[in-house]
Amino acid sequence: MRRRVAILGATGSVGRSTLDLIEADPEAFEVAALTAARNVDQLAASARRTRAGLAVIADEALLPRLRDALSGSGIRAAAGAQGLHEAATGDADWVMAAIVGCAGLEPVVAAVEAGKTVALANKEALVTAGALMIDAATRSGATILPVDSEHNAIFQCLAGQDRDGVAKLFLTASGGPFRTRTTSEMATVTPEQAVDHPNWSMGAKISVDSATMMNKGLELIEAHHLFGLRSERIDILVHPQSVIHSMVEYVDGSVLAQLGSPDMRVPIAHTLAWPKRMKTEVERLDLLSIGNLSFEAPDEQRFPALRLARQALEHDSAAPVVLNAANEIAVAAFLGRRIHFSAIADLVADALNAMNAAPPNTIADVLELDRRTRSWTSHRIADRAA
Numbered sequence: 001m002r003r004r005v006a007i008l009g010a011t012g013s014v015g016r017s018t019l020d021l022i023e024a025d026p027e028a029f030e031v032a033a034l035t036a037a038r039n040v041d042q043l044a045a046s047a048r049r050t051r052a053g054l055a056v057i058a059d060e061a062l063l064p065r066l067r068d069a070l071s072g073s074g075i076r077a078a079a080g081a082q083g084l085h086e087a088a089t090g091d092a093d094w095v096m097a098a099i100v101g102c103a104g105l106e107p108v109v110a111a112v113e114a115g116k117t118v119a120l121a122n123k124e125a126l127v128t129a130g131a132l133m134i135d136a137a138t139r140s141g142a143t144i145l146p147v148d149s150e151h152n153a154i155f156q157c158l159a160g161q162d163r164d165g166v167a168k169l170f171l172t173a174s175g176g177p178f179r180t181r182t183t184s185e186m187a188t189v190t191p192e193q194a195v196d197h198p199n200w201s202m203g204a205k206i207s208v209d210s211a212t213m214m215n216k217g218l219e220l221i222e223a224h225h226l227f228g229l230r231s232e233r234i235d236i237l238v239h240p241q242s243v244i245h246s247m248v249e250y251v252d253g254s255v256l257a258q259l260g261s262p263d264m265r266v267p268i269a270h271t272l273a274w275p276k277r278m279k280t281e282v283e284r285l286d287l288l289s290i291g292n293l294s295f296e297a298p299d300e301q302r303f304p305a306l307r308l309a310r311q312a313l314e315h316d317s318a319a320p321v322v323l324n325a326a327n328e329i330a331v332a333a334f335l336g337r338r339i340h341f342s343a344i345a346d347l348v349a350d351a352l353n354a355m356n357a358a359p360p361n362t363i364a365d366v367l368e369l370d371r372r373t374r375s376w377t378s379h380r381i382a383d384r385a386a
């Protein structure tokens with residue numbers, strides 16, 4: 001039977017990799033819906049190629065252009081929050097959540113509440129509303145399959161194992177492009193240098209997060225929600241080759257690891273075919289040519305974002321919302337050359353100190369705190385520039 005898929009964020013790095021796998025096997029998949037924020041041309045081209053049922057553009061002002069681009073194709077066009085909701089909850093049984101940032105939260109929650117199989121790349125959704133999402137999945141019977149390579153690795157290492165036998169998780173980290181740089185060297189790096197990741201090809205936001213190591217901090221929070229372990233049982237290990245994608249240590253001393261080439265199509269394919277396997281054309285892992293695998297402890301002095309994320313997780317459920325929103329605004333400001341690289345973590349720390357909020361009980365509470373933190377951080381950036 002063909003699997004009906006929807007891809008939220010189809011024009012991004014994860015979305016394109018997902019389309020690549022789906023288009024290589026048209027017998028196995030049909031496309032129910034594709035979405036984008038503003039990239040009408042790419043969205044329309046992908047929708048036409050895959051004969052999608054629905055194409056959604058988040059920016060409502062662009063709906064007439066999308067309609068034009070799809071005219072004569074028979075593909076339905078929609079826009080805005082309602083369109084995204086329809087893509088997430090429509091007749092797809094498998095939904096790829098690959099919108100970047102907290103902007104993806106509402107459609108992801110809608111897909112979870114509709115009981116879909118959700119392949120989750122959008123880590124910011126779990127970081128900001130992890131407990132609410134896991135509760136919603138329990139109520140609706142939705143399955144959440146982790147796409148992030150580290151969490152997908154852990155998910156694979158846990159399959160068929162006794163969960164009570166888990167001692168700890170090891171999240172591996174490449175260390176990003178500035179792994180060996182000093183704090184003063186990092187102060188002057190450019191956006192171009194920050195997005196130039198040594199191993200992975202990714203969207204701009206997550207590439208900057210990898211450079212500050214906030215990405216690993218977000219992943220720590222993500223792992224806590226996905227696998228139900230407290231922060232002290234999740235270790236971070238810098239592994240510059242990005243060959244071991246993460247590991248699980250069991251109480252008997254066994255450590256299970258998942259390995260592969262650093263190509264997001266591997267974890268995406270795992271979630272697309274789950275619980276089976278599908279063939280891919282990705283480069284095979286050649287351990288002989290790699291030769292050595294090395295490991296280092298993360299340096300929280302040079303990469304304070306990692307410490308801030310762990311503290312936020314250990315504090316309360318409001319702190320990760322603040323951490324994430326301040327980080328999103330600060331990363332956008334860095335990419336727009338309005339602040340220096342080192343100011344990203346400073347702004348996140350300032351927001352965590354300044355924002356007072358009760359732990360959110362609903363998605364509406366999360367979105368309100370997200371909105372307030374974005375506003376606070378934007379003003380802070382403007383004040384610093386004045």
Ligand code: NDP
Pocket residue numbers: 008009010011012013014015035036037038039040058097098099100101103104121122123124147148149200201202203204205206264
């Ligand atoms: P990209 O920036 O490459 O793509 C983001 C996608 O989201 C695009 O389709 C974009 O549309 C859409 N989008 C952006 N803003 C909005 C919005 N406000 N409303 C609706 N849609 C929006 O991101 P990535 O693919 O790199 O990352 C996606 C998610 O996956 C992130 O959460 C990231 O952390 C996670 N992830 C990514 C990995 C990777 O290898 N890239 C690895 C592991 C996790 P448009 O093109 O029109 O702007």
